[in-house]
Amino acid sequence: MSEVQTLINEVSQKVQALETAQALYSRQLSPDFNTFDYINTDELGLSRILAALLDPKGSHAQQETFLRLFIEHCLPDMYKAPEWQVFLDSIDKTKVFIEQVTSRNNSLRRMDIYLQCQVGDESYGVCIENKPYAADQFEQLKDYAEELEKRHPKAWHLAYLNESVNGPSEYSIKADDLKALTDKKRFTHLRFSELLGWLKACQVECQNHSVCEFLAQLIKFIQKQFMGIEDMNEDNAVLDIIQKNAATIDASIRVSNTVDRMKKALIAKLKIDLLAKYKKTDYELDFTYLGEGKRYEQIRFIIPGCDTGYICFEFQGASFDRPCLGIAFISAEAARACPYEEKMRTVLNEVLTDKKILSSSSWPAYYYFYPQDWKGSSEAWVMINEDTMADKILVEVNRVFNALKASNCLIKY
Numbered sequence: 114m115s116e117v118q119t120l121i122n123e124v125s126q127k128v129q130a131l132e133t134a135q136a137l138y139s140r141q142l143s144p145d146f147n148t149f150d151y152i153n154t155d156e157l158g159l160s161r162i163l164a165a166l167l168d169p170k171g172s173h174a175q176q177e178t179f180l181r182l183f184i185e186h187c188l189p190d191m192y193k194a195p196e197w198q199v200f201l202d203s204i205d206k207t208k209v210f211i212e213q214v215t216s217r218n219n220s221l222r223r224m225d226i227y228l229q230c231q232v233g234d235e236s237y238g239v240c241i242e243n244k245p246y247a248a249d250q251f252e253q254l255k256d257y258a259e260e261l262e263k264r265h266p267k268a269w270h271l272a273y274l275n276e277s278v279n280g281p282s283e284y285s286i287k288a289d290d291l292k293a294l295t296d297k298k299r300f301t302h303l304r305f306s307e308l309l310g311w312l313k314a315c316q317v318e319c320q321n322h323s324v325c326e327f328l329a330q331l332i333k334f335i336q337k338q339f340m341g342i343e344d345m346n347e348d349n350a351v352l353d354i355i356q357k358n359a360a361t362i363d364a365s366i367r368v369s370n371t372v373d374r375m376k377k378a379l380i381a382k383l384k385i386d387l388l389a390k391y392k393k394t395d396y397e398l399d400f401t402y403l404g405e406g407k408r409y410e411q412i413r414f415i416i417p418g419c420d421t422g423y424i425c426f427e428f429q430g431a432s433f434d435r436p437c438l439g440i441a442f443i444s445a446e447a448a449r450a451c452p453y454e455e456k457m458r459t460v461l462n463e464v465l466t467d468k469k470i471l472s473s474s475s476w477p478a479y480y481y482f483y484p485q486d487w488k489g490s491s492e493a494w495v496m497i498n499e500d501t502m503a504d505k506i507l508v509e510v511n512r513v514f515n516a517l518k519a520s521n522c523l524i525k526y
Contacts, residue, residue, distance in 0.1 A: 160243045164211045200268065245338075421444075453521075
């Protein structure tokens, strides 16, 4: 145990030294400042940012460099395919649109990011479906594929961008149809974390300091928002320590092996705290779907009279990470059957003005619960250990519950 204790002490001292340095030099370093804290980063906002970078005529003034690097790093099937070589030779002619309406197949959907290039008689098209937060819509990708086929029969590509290891659901496109597109190299599942290689390559090629700094801020935003990485300087400092020699590597592995057990023990404590503190007259607690640390595990707050809906605290990431809180239903069909589905989001938007209310197919209204990073930060786990996390969860659950109840969204129908 001496090697483990030595490792923990050394890491702790290093982190404290970094925090001290950041405090002393915060005016020069501004470690917590990020441009993206002041930019709209909802789905449409992120689409605007990515589209602006991809546009050869964009204000970044780097011409087609960023678009070419995007295809090379993120859409390699296109980059290598013979049918795309004419397009790549004329890539500077590409036009970039956001919210482009699918008019050819009459579905009247909006493609988040649409790239179109005309070279002589040949037409080329790429659709990027941006899914940072929302769930799939019914037959959405199926309709996009049909639209692209009608517009660009020779060469088109459909990209699906999210951070999940899973691609689009069968609700959006059937598995057989998706496999057929993949086999034809007309579909790519792309994760936000996979954009980092492209953005870093753009930094290397970029000849403007302001644009380089914007790219750096975007990288930092993606690392924090989608990967749970708060401070790479701290991560690198800790990595240097644990890789120092055989003893520190061995000790770090032993520490790592106990972290999962520690988290499960603290989750068990959170259950006990919640049971001890909640008022049994308003709702009943259900821990059936919580305990192993798998994605989408939940704490359900069962509301009397609501057979299919419930207040839900859900971890969207594995290992109890990225929690959200809101009103959920057992299925998308159950949510659509509720006559108060749209009203629920309106009510929470009006009452919870300090929250960014989102929605998906089975969640009429929800928001990201803070602390959001339960993977790379100790804040949430310390709160559980110090008996304050249960109070925070219950306060926020009660805000959601009381707002919906006062607006008659929870009455039986």
